[in-house]
Each structure stands twice: as C-alpha cells, then as structure tokens.
Amino acid sequence: MEELVSRRVELDAEHAQEVLGVNDANLRVLNRQLEADLHARGTTVTLRGHIAAVAHAARVLDELESMVRRGVPVGPDTVLHATRIMEDEAPESVAELLGTEIVARRGKVIRPKTVGQRRYVDAIDDHTITFGIGPAGSGKTYLAVAKGVQALQAKEVKRIILTRPAVEAGEKLGFLPGTLNDKIDPYLRPLYDALRDMLDPEMIPKLMDAGIIEVAPLAYMRGRTLNDAFVILDEAQNTTGSQMKMFLTRLGFGTKMVVTGDVSQVDLPSGTVSGLRVARRILPGIEDISIQELGAEDVVRHHLISRIVAAYDRHDATNAARYEKKQAEREKGIS
Numbered sequence: 001m002e003e004l005v006s007r008r009v010e011l012d013a014e015h016a017q018e019v020l021g022v023n024d025a026n027l028r029v030l031n032r033q034l035e036a037d038l039h040a041r042g043t044t045v046t047l048r049g050h051i052a053a054v055a056h057a058a059r060v061l062d063e064l065e066s067m068v069r070r071g072v073p074v075g076p077d078t079v080l081h082a083t084r085i086m087e088d089e090a091p092e093s094v095a096e097l098l099g100t101e102i103v104a105r106r107g108k109v110i111r112p113k114t115v116g117q118r119r120y121v122d123a124i125d126d127h128t129i130t131f132g133i134g135p136a137g138s139g140k141t142y143l144a145v146a147k148g149v150q151a152l153q154a155k156e157v158k159r160i161i162l163t164r165p166a167v168e169a170g171e172k173l174g175f176l177p178g179t180l181n182d183k184i185d186p187y188l189r190p191l192y193d194a195l196r197d198m199l200d201p202e203m204i205p206k207l208m209d210a211g212i213i214e215v216a217p218l219a220y221m222r223g224r225t226l227n228d229a230f231v232i233l234d235e236a237q238n239t240t241g242s243q244m245k246m247f248l249t250r251l252g253f254g255t256k257m258v259v260t261g262d263v264s265q266v267d268l269p270s271g272t273v274s275g276l277r278v279a280r281r282i283l284p285g286i287e288d289i290s291i292q293e294l295g296a297e298d299v300v301r302h303h304l305i306s307r308i309v310a311a312y313d314r315h316d317a318t319n320a321a322r323y324e325k326k327q328a329e330r331e332k333g334i335s
Helices: 016-020 022-033 051-069 076-088 094-098 115-126 140-153 180-198 203-209 241-248 275-282 303-334
Strands: 004-010 037-041 044-050 103-105 108-110 129-133 159-164 213-217 229-233 256-261 289-293
Touching: 004 051, 016 022, 016 051, 022 037, 022 051, 022 076, 044 051, 051 076, 051 094, 076 094, 103 140, 103 180, 108 140, 108 180, 115 129, 115 140, 115 289, 129 140, 129 275, 140 159, 140 180, 140 229, 140 256, 159 180, 180 203, 180 213, 203 213, 241 256, 241 275, 256 275
Parallel strands: 129 256, 129 289, 159 213, 159 229, 229 256
Antiparallel strands: 004 044, 037 044, 103 108
C-alpha cells in the first residue's frame, strides 16, 4: 500500500487570497478535483495524501500562483479548467496556456480557457482558413470575433466581416414584424453582442458606417471578393454545400477566414446536407486550411452546459448505433 505523506506549500502573501479564492472558494474546488486533501491556514497550504497526489497538488498550486502573478483572474471556474488541463495533458505551463491575452477592454480580458481553445486560436494565427466546429459554449464564435478585433487593432486587416445564414430554427422569417433588415437582425444579434464585449459600444455604429465592420447575412456575400479582411462565417452548419463553396471562394488577398458551427444543431430542411459537414469531409489535408474540433471539455459557460452537451452526445451516439444495427439487419434480410 502506497505511503501517505504530508507536505506544506507556502504561498506568496501578496497572492495567497487570490489563489485560495474568496472564502476559500478555489480551495474547495481543489479539494473536489484533486486526490490529495488540502487545508489552508493563512498563506500555508498543507497537502495530505499519496506521494503522487501530493506532488500533483503542489504543481497545481504553483501554476495557479503563476497565473495570478500574470494578472489572470483565478476563480472557481478557472481552477476547474486548470485542474482538468493538468489532469489530461499539459505540454506547457497552464499559466502560459491560459494567460494568452487576445483582447482587453476596460479591465475585461479575453483569452482561451482550455487546451482546445488555445489550439483553435493558434490555428487562426497560423492558417488562412480555420474551421471551428464544436458545441454551444465552446467559444468558437466568441474567440473568432476576438481574433478579428485583435487583427483590426494591430492593422493586420482593414475590416471585419461577420456573416451568418438566415435559416429559421423553428420560427419563420415571414411572420416576424418589420422590414427585411428587422427580420434578419435577430440572426445577427449574437455577433453584435460579442463585438460589444470587445469594443466601446459607441464606436461600433461609427465603424459600421465607415465600412470597417460589416455584419450581414450570408446571401450578401455572393459575387464579392473580400480583400484585406477578417471574415467570420458563423452557424455554418446551416449552409448548403453550394453556399459554403460560395463563401470560401470569396477569399481575397490579405484575408483570413474563420468558419464556425455545430454539426449537431442543423436547422436546414429535411434531406438538405449541411455545407459544414461536406467541408469537414473534403477539405482536410489542404495546405493552409485547419479544421479544429472543440468538445464538451471546451465548454466554458455554466458548468451544466458541458454536462448537457455530453448527455446529448451519448444519446446521439446510442441512436446512431441503433440505426446502424437496424440497417445492417435490413440489408441482411434483403440478401
């Protein structure tokens, strides 16, 4: 039986409270996530458990303190993400991984919060076209908009173009009140919301009037060549194959494209194949195109969302297996 050990870790007095959390909220998360027992008294944390578990807990505390030193806010959610990263794979410092700043505005800093998100933003840096495919809350659209704002502020591009297909998800456009623009606006609202988190709200109308930021339905992209732009196609699972091809061939010189979507939430009419699914199948291997798959572990909204996504994934996998079994039985019966 492995020997139980005890070890004391002394936190920097300046950072101890942030590491442990308000009313020790971060410490409670650590005790739930780690196999060692942690007890804090002042700036001293006592670790008890098996040798490997204690050593791992000490590394986690060291990484959290490094994050605080870098100015990364460390709350219970951050602690949860950090412990999961170190548990699964940590090819580099978690403090470095989660400390990468994309955009900052009025004290709010936007940065990747999981390994998958870090790979996604790195792929955007390294490729002309990047696909971000994953469930709701995995940051695929939000981080893409942040990278667009970053590129604009660095003068790497002259404009940001945000687009979505206007496909009904249960409701019908024709029954919505107002003009065509009024009817389309709800489909584009999430993109406006992301922009407001990253830019001063009073600046957005001015930038739009100047053509520096454009938010428009996908149909408005037809016939154009987009040069010196950062272009984001959101909700790409609701494009048809021809729409996806049309969008990708708008690529001009000095332009980056990011395509985001969730293949489990297709709202196209029955029998219509999603353009995102087709692209995911035929584009891998083409130089300067990256396809990044985000999963339930990359969901950074309310902790229940990742559990909901995982439950639906299990349900879909079970149904797919049953369908394949029935198909095999039918084919066997025919033969």
